[in-house]
Amino acid sequence: MNLEDSTALQFDTPYMVIDFNQSLKNMKKVQSFADQHGKTLRPHSKTHKIPLFSKRQISLGAVGVCVQKVSEAEVMFDGGVEDILISNEVVTGIKTDRIADLASRGCRIKVAVDSEVGMSSLNESAREVGKEIDVIIDVDLGMDRCGILPDDFPGFLKKSSGYSNLTVYGIMAYDGNVADESRSERSRKVASEVETLTKLCKDYERINGEPQTVSVGATSTYDLWAEYDIITELQPGTYVYYDRRTTEYGASTMDEIAMGVVGTVMSKTHSNHAVIDAGYKSTSIDNGRYPILIMPSGDTAPVTSMSEEHTVCSDANQLKIGDRVLLLPSHACTTTDQWDKAAIFGLNEKPGTIEIKGRGMRE
Ligand SMILES: Cc1ncc(COP(=O)(O)O)c(C=O)c1O
Incomplete structure (x- = not known):
């Protein structure tokens, strides 16, 4: 800066104040890293919250964006971003109706799910507008926030296939908690997450066929995840600006x-x-x-x-x-x-x- x-x-x-040239360099650095490792990049837009930045990330090669809230998805879509993953749980009918409305307007909207309440509501909203909505199963690999616990994954996956207007397309796991200042400690933790995720991917394959997408990673871990073949997509966000924290842990x-x-x-x-x-x-x-x-x-x-x-x-x-x-x-x-x-x-x-x-x- x-x-x-x-x-x-x-x-x-x-x-x-934003230094756009530096931000652009950051965007290019992470995009080319993802390209070199054969992973798609779906940057989280919660860092900049500006459609123009997301569109620049997409023009550099990103497949779409993540948002955390339905209202953020609306802002991004109205700003010209068409492929949006709400990488967070949505459970109320008012919100799932808004998601269905985005789908009706042509948005390629996807939603993270970890409950039958959320899926039923989304399914109902999608049915009302005659759309199918893609959902990705959020799993908890140790962050202790949202996400299905690994032991409950097979049962949840089986149930999730029963919704007429929802299509399950993969697995998502966020691990922003893995932000130790020691890279080798982060690497050790990611390796252990990979072990669990590999097992979940096998469950997925047995029940539902090969997952189309396995989406993971934060600015603190995306480069470590990229070493593993089971991963298809990386979703870091903070890298667009970086900050004191990312500098402390060496990203x-x-x-x-x-x-x-x-x-x-x-x-x-x-x-x-x-x-x-x-x-x-x-x-x-x-x-x-x-x-x-x-x-x-x-x-x-x-x-x-x-x-x-x-x-x-x-x-x-x-x-x-x-x-x-x-x-x-x-x-x-x-x-x-x-x-x-x-x-x-x-x-x-x-x-x-x-x-x-x-x-x-x-x-
Ligand atoms: C689900 C999810 N994905 C990706 C990110 C991006 O993580 P980071 O900003 O650490 O790169 C976040 C950030 O909170 C998140 O909650």
Whole structure:
């Protein structure tokens, strides 16, 4: 992320800023990795939430996108993205009707499922509009979030084939929990997940024939999964911007981070202490982690506390009131969700702003 370009923009602070050229490099890096390993890439759009970015990822070779919410799927489809996997569970009739509506409008919509309640509702909504909807069975390989437990998989798969308007097309497993700073530890955990998944693929083949798609992976694990033949699709998301966290576990360098928040030093009442006009309403502190603060010199300074509107930095001798600084968030996705629009440079000839159309899409 280019500090000079980010802080030179003539916007009032705080503002979120995107380095589009860097983001494009990140997109190309992961796409060519997936291509080299013979896997399709279905990037998660929850990081950028911008249809234009998804369309760029698709034009580089991605097969479609993941979204987490029905409302995000609607934003993406209205923005011109046609192949969308809701990689999350949907159970209410209002939402499954909206999914069926997307299918009627020509969207190649797919949905992750882990319950009969969800499948019945989706089946009913699809039947009402005379459509068949593709579903992928979400399994829990250890994240302890959504997903069918491995022991229950064969029974669930058998039941899932009984819905007239649903077509089961594969298995999905998300493992964002595997984010250890040691790559060998992540590799060991993925190898153990592969063992379980291989067994589930055999169950699938016995009951339903070969799965068309086996979709897995996060920014912390996609490169490890790519080594295994049973995997067909990778679904990382954060790589489009990277962040402090991905840098800590070695998936990116600091230079590859493509989004941040620019703030101004607004108070400096004693020598070592500076306060920035952007707090956690501007920069997510998911898991209690503070952003990296970059000063005009390019050096970093420690963040010691944050509140809604303030970031406090100790050891800030170099800073003076009015200086612009760049905050590189610990989590890019949750930071993006705090902004209706972002400053962007590298997209057009002149820096401008871009609307974050999927921001705040909760249902
Ligand atoms: C189901 C699913 N797939 C993919 C991703 C992308 O993971 P990451 O942002 O770590 O690359 C997420 C992120 O939360 C997710 O929930």
